[in-house]
Amino acid sequence: MQSLRVVDPFPALRDEMPSQGTIGDRVRGLRLNRRMSQAQLAGPDLSDSYVSLIESGKRTPTPVVARLLAERLGCTTEFLLHGIEPRQRIDTELGLRHAELELQHGDSAVAADRFTEIVKAADEENAMLTAQARFGRARALEAQGRLGQAVEAFERLRREAAAHPERLADLPLTIALSRCYQRAGDRLRARDLAAYALEQAERLSVTEGEIAVDLAAALVEARSEREGDTPGLAYVKRVLDTTGVPHVVDRSGEVHALWHASSAAAAGEDSALAVRLADDAIMAGREARLALQLARAAMHWSRMATAPIDEAEQLITGASQVFAGLPATAREYGESLVVHARVRLRAGDLAGAVELAGAALELSSDRAGTTPAEARLVLATVALARDGNAAADLETAYRTLDGLNRPVFGTDRQAARCWRELGDLYGRVGSTTQQTAAYRKALEAAGVRSAMAGVTADATVSR
Structure with missing residues (x-):
């Protein structure tokens, strides 16, 4: 999706006021700019020694005192306390929202750059805004597949969350790290x-909301295929039972229209309206984001051999409908069709399994993932069940896996699983040479590489 061009969210402050440093630094800088003595600033309400203590950082003014000092220094209370003017703050908030829209509906590389600019522009007095931008940047790195850098960024943020829980919440960071x-x-x-x-x-x-859905997806993805019932699976089931896999309508057109209107409002210096429109755009896309995560969790749940067939059938049907309704998830739609075909195999519906596997093959004409090979494995399993003649499908599956491109997250592990299944099928037909070769390929795929090997995080934007 083409990203939108937005105005620079960090215009220079119109007044020449010191914005860096502590509250005391700003009080002293503004006082000297206005050629005032400490006694003049103190006036009849305060003592000059108290003003001196504030400027030296030994006292922090109460809200009432801060308001009084701001009036005498000719600035806003917010600027005095936080080093940021209302206009600058709202522009920063707008920048965060536009970067989030870029991450969710545009280009993750552009989103990373925009979050980085916010980090560079914010100062230490605005640690919460900076932390939000750094969290956004870490998620943008993850979305690009730069997992090593994303992990290092999330780990740094977790350490900061431990020291400053008022700035960052640990739970979303832990879930993001598990996913990475x-x-x-x-x-x-x-x-x-x-x-x-x-x-x-x-x-x-x-148990509800975005955090619960993200956690459910992380728990079921991290589960071993041979693992039995666990507290994690019970939580996933509770989330799925509570929320289900909702039908979703593609609102990407509405999102981009609101995003464009927000950018136009920002260009017209109407920052408050721009923020409101950006919020509307983010909320318009929230339903689809939640539905996608629920669909992913449901698909992984349905893949489990221990999942009751009726329940798996219901969940994978709902997941496929979600993937089919969103144009950016064609790969996952094909994957869900294969999972559905395997559910049909477990139910003894060979014809239904063949139909779904065939549909997955038609949808997955590219070779960006394992879906074509998995569909062939389903067809080979059906052929073995019917007449034992699965040679053609097994050979096609072998060639498909052997020529597999691997740009997709997790493809190496998925390929290892497919090679192992192919080896099992070759064993069933008595082809020991091919069985041994497939198992060797499974081991190679499982140990190909680490996605984080040799990658270091960009420390230039770290705080």
Whole structure:
């Protein structure tokens, strides 16, 4: 999706007022700019020694005193306390919203750049805005597949959250880290983080909303295929039972229209309206974001051999409808059709499995993922069940996997799973040479590389 061009959200302040440093630095700088003595600033209400203590950082003015000093220094109370003017703050808020829209509906690389600019422009007195921008940048790195850098950024933010819980919440960071480690191939670390996040969510009774949905998806993705029932799976089931997999309408046109209107309002110096329109655009896309995460969780749930067939059928049908209704999720739609075909296999519906696998093959004409190979494995399984003649489908699956491109998160692990299944099928038909070759390929795919190897984070925007 083409990104929108927005105005610079960080115009220079019109007044020559010192914005860096502490409250005391700003009080002293403004007082000297106005050629006032400490006694003059203190006036009849304060003592000059108290003003001196504020300027030296030994006292922090109360809101009442800050308002009084701001009136005498000719600035706003917000500027005195936080080093930022209302117009500058609203422009920064607007910049954060436009960067978020870029991340969700535009170009993640552009989003990373915009979050970075916000980090560079904000100062230490506005640590919360800076933290929000750094969190956005880490998510943008993850969206680009730069997992090593994303992990380092999220880890730094977790350390900051531990020291400053008023700036950052640890739970969303822990979930994001679990997701990144899972996609990078470190399943053990991903599971540990997901388990810790689950403890926090259970303690707070968080079972609905974006955090709950994100956690459910992380828990079911980090689960081992051979793992039995766990507290994590119980939580996933609770979230799915509570929320279901909702039908979703593609509102991307509305999102981009509101985004464009917000940019136009910003260009016309109407920042308050621009922020409101950007908020409307973000909320218009929220339903689809939640539905996609729920659909992913439902798809992984339905993949489990232990999931009741009726329940799996209902969940994977809902997930496929979500993926089919959103143009950016064609790959996941094909994947969901294969999962549905496997559910039909478990139910003994061979014809239904063939139909769904065939539809997945038609949809997945490119070779960006394992879906074509998985569809062939389903067809081979059906052929073995019917007449034992699966040679053609097994050979096609082998060629498909052998020529697989791997630009998609998790493809190496998915390929390893497919190679192992192919080896099992070759064993069933007595082709020991091909079985051995497929198992060897499975081992190679499982240990191809770490997505985080040799990658260091860009420390230039770290605080």
